[in-house]
Amino acid sequence: xxxxxxxxxxxxxxxxxxxxxxxxLADLMAxxxxxxxxxxxxxxxxxxxxxxxxxxxxxxxxxxxLVAQDVQDALLERYGRWPLCPVCGSGDPHALxxxxxxxxxxxxxxxxxxxxxxxxxxxxxxxxS
Numbered sequence: 001x002x003x004x005x006x007x008x009x010x011x012x013x014x015x016x017x018x019x020x021x022x023x024x025l026a027d028l029m030a031x032x033x034x035x036x037x038x039x040x041x042x043x044x045x046x047x048x049x050x051x052x053x054x055x056x057x058x059x060x061x062x063x064x065x066l067v068a069q070d071v072q073d074a075l076l077e078r079y080g081r082w083p084l085c086p087v088c089g090s091g092d093p094h095a096l097x098x099x100x101x102x103x104x105x106x107x108x109x110x111x112x113x114x115x116x117x118x119x120x121x122x123x124x125x126x127x128x129s
Contacts (some may be wrong), residue, residue: 013053015062021046022065023121024071027108031083038075045070048109064108065098068120072098083123085110 004035024042062089062118072095075082080096088094089109096108096117106120118125 011079013057016053016060016063017046017050020067023064024067024120027068027083027123030123033082041071041074042067061104062102064120065100065103069098069107085106085112085117087113087115
């Protein structure tokens with residue numbers, strides 16, 4: 001019987017998809033909304049973005065921001081704005097936005113205050129959860 005070869009690292013696309021999934025799930029957990037139906041929204045986005053990245057492999061580095069935006073849009077349709085801004089203590093509650101919309105190193109940004117709040121995946125490090 002031949003020994004099984006050691007599995008190598010996953011292909012770059014799979015690594016990028018797993019990273020995007022993990023970052024968005026971390027933000028959902030940090031904000032207390034990682035229920036099963038919400039996690040399903042993440043999985044739907046990852047499946048959709050797998051196809052997208054297969055068509056445009058150079059875009060693999062943009063997956064975290066795109067999955068975050070997909071989940072944010074899906075949550076808005078079903079539940080309301082997410083994630084709410086922890087910076088602005090007065091006025092109407094508003095959601096953070098992902099910047100850049102299509103680029104590497106995505107962050108959650110408050111456009112009202114003009115500040116970066118956290119990297120995608122880093123909402124657990126902000127004061128208001």
